[in-house]
Amino acid sequence: MSLPDNGGNFELGGWRSGTTIRYGSLLLLLVSSFLFSGFKTDITDGIVWVLNLMIVLSAYRLTSITNTPTKMAVFATFAVGTLVLLALTDTLDAGRGWGYLAQFGLLILIALGLVGSILRRPQVDAQTLVGAAAVYVLIGLAFSWLYLAIDVWDDSQISLDPANTAEYPEFSFVVLTTIGFGNQLPTAALAARLVVVEALIAQLFLATFVARMVAMYGTRRAPEVDEANGDTS
Numbered sequence: 001m002s003l004p005d006n007g008g009n010f011e012l013g014g015w016r017s018g019t020t021i022r023y024g025s026l027l028l029l030l031v032s033s034f035l036f037s038g039f040k041t042d043i044t045d046g047i048v049w050v051l052n053l054m055i056v057l058s059a060y061r062l063t064s065i066t067n068t069p070t071k072m073a074v075f076a077t078f079a080v081g082t083l084v085l086l087a088l089t090d091t092l093d094a095g096r097g098w099g100y101l102a103q104f105g106l107l108i109l110i111a112l113g114l115v116g117s118i119l120r121r122p123q124v125d126a127q128t129l130v131g132a133a134a135v136y137v138l139i140g141l142a143f144s145w146l147y148l149a150i151d152v153w154d155d156s157q158i159s160l161d162p163a164n165t166a167e168y169p170e171f172s173f174v175v176l177t178t179i180g181f182g183n184q185l186p187t188a189a190l191a192a193r194l195v196v197v198e199a200l201i202a203q204l205f206l207a208t209f210v211a212r213m214v215a216m217y218g219t220r221r222a223p224e225v226d227e228a229n230g231d232t233s
Contacts, residue, residue, distance in 0.1 A: 023114075023131035026058045030137040034173070040166050053083075056110065059138075062131075063113030075109070082106055093152075100149035107142035111135050115209070124216040132210045136176075139205065143198045144172035150190060157191035159184050176202045 033051040036044050056079055082102040118131045151162040160167050171184050175198045186192040 023062065023127050023134050026055065026062065027130055027134040027137065029055045029058060030134060030141065034137070034141065034169050037166050037169050040164070056106070059110040059114060059134075063110065063117050078102070078106060078109075097149045097152035100145045100152065104142050104145040104149065107138055107145065111138040111142065114138070118213070123220045124213055124218065128213055129210075129217065132213050136202070136205060136210070139198070139201060140173045140176040141169060143175070143194070144169040146194060147172060147191065150194070154188070154190075157186065157188045159187050172198065175199055178202065 029051055033048055033055060036048050036051065060075065082099060114131060114135050118128055118135070121128050121131075145168075147158055147160075148162060148165060148168045150157050151160060151168075155162055158171065160171060167184065174181065174184075175195050178199050186195050
């Protein structure tokens with residue numbers, strides 16, 4: 001991996017970005033998607049779908065998923081298949097639950113890719129911290145799809161109506177931030193356990209990854225050394 005030039009560009013797994021990497025735009029897209037999802041109209045639904053597509057494309061460019069044709073093909077197939085499945089199934093159809101589950105998997109894959117991208121940054125700066133915040137928000141959005149999937153299959157899991165998809169992101173972020181349940185809560189064992197898993201992931205992410213990034217703010221990562229020939233990268 002090459003260290004950045006003066007313009008802030010650097011290589012990710014052999015792929016060189018053409019512009020300075022920006023995590024702020026991704027975070028803005030994530031927050032916008034969350035806010036617009038609270039308005040259930042045809043217009044806002046369309047806006048949310050466009051924002052979600054932009055989120056996938058933006059995060060895709062920020063990760064090392066593009067470093068091999070195989071990874072690119074698998075990711076593209078997964079993403080397109082998810083969108084097609086969601087488009088061809090009814091809101092309460094069991095098949096749509098698989099689409100929601102695939103969306104959860106897609107966002108988790110992107111979140112993991114972003115964590116790898118952040119860890120490869122040669123210096124911990126403001127963009128690094130914004131990237132960590134974007135991953136945190138991604139986790140919340142990802143779990144909202146998971147809750148929606150299990151509630152479509154069994155609507156006794158959560159005290160929400162699976163026909164009203166706008167309520168699930170709010171529920172997920174209540175869990176993520178551990179601020180305490182309000183008017184909605186898990187009502188079955190599986191949902192309760194998934195809620196605990198999300199809360200644990202959130203706390204571990206904040207207490208380890210984000211805290212570590214904040215502690216290292218302003219420091220520069222030591223170049224990697226190739227022990228075979230003593231080269232650095």
